[in-house]
Amino acid sequence: MMMLDDAGGRLADDGPNGMDGGWRPLDSVRQTGFENALPPLDVRPVPGGAEMRTRPHAGCANVMGSLHGGFLSALAEQSLFLPLYLHGRCSRGGIVVIDFSLSFLASGDIATPIVARLELLRETGRMAFVRGTLWQGDVAITAYSGTVRKLDKR
Numbered sequence: 293m294m295m296l297d298d299a300g301g302r303l304a305d306d307g308p309n310g311m312d313g314g315w316r317p318l319d320s321v322r323q324t325g326f327e328n329a330l331p332p333l334d335v336r337p338v339p340g341g342a343e344m345r346t347r348p349h350a351g352c353a354n355v356m357g358s359l360h361g362g363f364l365s366a367l368a369e370q371s372l373f374l375p376l377y378l379h380g381r382c383s384r385g386g387i388v389v390i391d392f393s394l395s396f397l398a399s400g401d402i403a404t405p406i407v408a409r410l411e412l413l414r415e416t417g418r419m420a421f422v423r424g425t426l427w428q429g430d431v432a433i434t435a436y437s438g439t440v441r442k443l444d445k446r
Contacts, residue, residue, distance in 0.1 A: 405428070
């Protein structure tokens, strides 16, 4: 079972080792910049893709108290590199997004952790095609896809 850790907003799995299940914090490449506007992110590789999870905070809300669409869009776009990065196919910051499409499926709750599930659909020498879904519990709140260009080779 997933538990919230109020120290730093991190998520931890219930278990003897705290961060069970292969989850680890996503390393930050910069102390400044847009990525620091997002809450802390935990990630793990899965066969054929990746997963990311985070705990939203009050700054992620819209005027109605639900998750802001801009926050959800940014979170989804920022996750597109993970299937490549977590499987050693690009460096941190080693891609650019060529196109990105997102559909809002349901309203998001500010008090519920978000899990992104990403699938690497296809990879070529320089390009990758990724599909993802943001979930809160068993409710899909967004579905998205994107094309990324790799800037470096691994």
